[in-house]
Amino acid sequence: KNEVEQSPQNLTAQEGEFITINCSYSVGISALHWLQQHPGGGIVSLFMLSSGKKKHGRLIATINIQEKHSSLHITASHPRDSAVYICAALMEYGNKLVFGAGTILRVKS
């Protein structure tokens, strides 16, 4: 079992839909990152969380430390949100980032 699990692996949505991507981890972490990678593009850091909730535009990230779970939400989704979304956990010891396998999101117009 991977230390960081993401779901779903693939997600297709209609423009305007509310989207949720989930991330669960099994080890102690210092922080959790949500990353975005557009096709053929670089990786962009969206959020870094150690507790609670963060919001940036239409993106919301939450983390529940007790349940070892984080979610990334996209409100009013748009085709330009189509990308791979990756959660990455910063291990509590060793400062190593462990990545989930990613969620491939496609938003259709």
Next chain:
Amino acid sequence: GAGVSQSPSNKVTEKGKDVELRCDPISGHTALYWYRQRLGQGLEFLIYFQGNSAPDKSGLPSDRFSAERTGESVSTLTIQRTQQEDSAVYLCASSFSPVGGYTFGSGTRLTVV
């Protein structure tokens, strides 16, 4: 510079040759990471630098891989006697601290033929 710079952006090399990949982190970022992304796969951790020392080299796949960092700035990842399975995008990221936000470079696409 304003971001993390990696060079070259693309490298095609013959099997068995050595390659050197370079990462210029954001000035002042003490933490530097190398990752690899093979086609169709997720990101793999390779090595982490804090300053010039590498507390965690656990991700280096074999002794053909080595990395160094000098002056708390530039880092080079060297792959000796390249194999076809080394073909991947090699990404570098830096942060002002291990628990800070990360900035990723655009990667070096290595193709071993």
